[in-house]
Amino acid sequence: MTEIPAHTSLWPAPHASGPVFATVHVPGSKSVTNRALVLAALAAEPGWLRRPLRSRDTLLMAAALRAMGVGIEEGVGPDGSGEAWRVIPSGLRGPATVDVGNAGTVMRFLPPVAALADGSVRFDGDPRSYERPLNGVIDALRVLGARIDDDSRGSLPMTVHGTGALDGGRVEIDASSSSQFVSALLLSAPRFNQGVEVRHVGGPLPSMPHIRMTVDMLRTVGAQVDTPESGGEPNVWRVTSGALLGRDLTVEPDLSNAQPFLAAALVTGGKVTVPDWPERTTQPGDRLREIFTLMGGSCELTGQGLEFTGSGAIHGIDVDLSEVGELTPGIAAVAALADSPSTLRGVAHLRLHETDRLAALTKEINELGGDVTETADGLHIRPRRLHGGIFHTYDDHRMATAGAIIGLAVPGVEIENVGTTAKTLPDFPDLWAGMLGN
Known part of the structure; x- marks a missing residue:
């Protein structure tokens, strides 16, 4: 795994005091x-x-x-x-x-x-x-x-x-x-x-x-x-x-970058709408509709966009993510907050992404009190009561948004170098605060 960069800035991940209800305009893909x-x-x-x-x-x-x-x-x-x-x-x-x-x-x-x-x-x-x-x-x-x-x-x-x-x-x-x-x-x-x-x-x-x-x-x-x-x-x-x-x-909205916002509805039992969600697309992020529904939410594609609603419960999942590996960090973050274990498979190639994402997710979630183990081609996640702490990002934008998802449910999470989200999602901290009404 890449050595932790020497960034000193820490971003206190906002903690949700109740269900999130918001419309989020996600930038282009x-x-x-x-x-x-x-x-x-x-x-x-x-x-x-x-x-x-x-x-x-x-x-x-x-x-x-x-x-x-x-x-x-x-x-x-x-x-x-x-x-x-x-x-x-x-x-x-x-x-x-x-x-x-x-x-x-x-x-x-x-x-x-x-x-x-x-x-x-x-x-x-x-x-x-x-x-x-x-x-x-x-x-x-x-x-x-x-x-x-x-x-x-x-x-x-x-x-x-x-x-x-x-x-x-x-x-x-x-x-x-x-x-x-x-x-x-x-x-x-x-x-x-x-x-x-x-x-x-x-x-x-x-x-x-x-x-x-x-x-x-x-x-x-x-x-x-x-x-x-x-x-x-x-x-x-x-x-x-x-x-x-x-x-x-x-250019369509970036559906993979919509992941943390949909996850916010799932984690808090709220409702988030993403305008301009395409009816037909080749973007991998479209599979979030299926995966997050299996984990406890529901969604509807309307004239306003994709409306995703959390039920207040988060369920574990056993899923092959080989075609949508980039969604793994966000799914792992939600799985760490679920009511049953999860197995994420088919993503050995994530060891060669912006960082070794499997090693990074294991280390960072476990340091917040989690129970994550690497497998040959993915992760096994057993939910535990998590606590606050520093969540390192390794200059990886999807690590930063994964930490923000956990921070919604766990007070005291601080994201190291949240600015790395500018790689694909400019102004993420402002979009996140706006979703929460801050």
């Missing part, structure tokens, strides 16, 4: 925003991105694309209907330097883009980014014709020597540590001379909804994609070479 930026940068014509998320990860993506010559103008949409970014594609070029921070989407989605640039692009980032696997993208790009200098590490820092084009073709990868390896190749594939055929060879593929999101967004901008779901071979994706269209895209 990071996953959609960053995919849309990449596709717009590779398009044959300008496009609009409405209601984009402005967070550390998305601003890093925008800055990286600008460094490679893409025009991104921030303002309002063509009809004056709110914030929008106009993305103006141009000839990708180097030399450029990309700061990935600790954003998986930036460090994995942009090396294929850099291979299409005319010139060298250097990638660097936070210390933790050096520990996150990148070999799936690096090795695949080499097979497809790219030249990359990484000193044989399979991780950052590294330099991609772009030549203005990439052959593409067939490649086998093991994406069992991150579905982003697949998405990274698919997003740029229409610009490869031969397109791409990606074959996953390895263990179970995590976070399949994110791959489906990538495919859905590629088709929206005119790409031809064959997938296992559309009658193709299992674990094989094919993208045909061709021009991408500039589109006018509105």
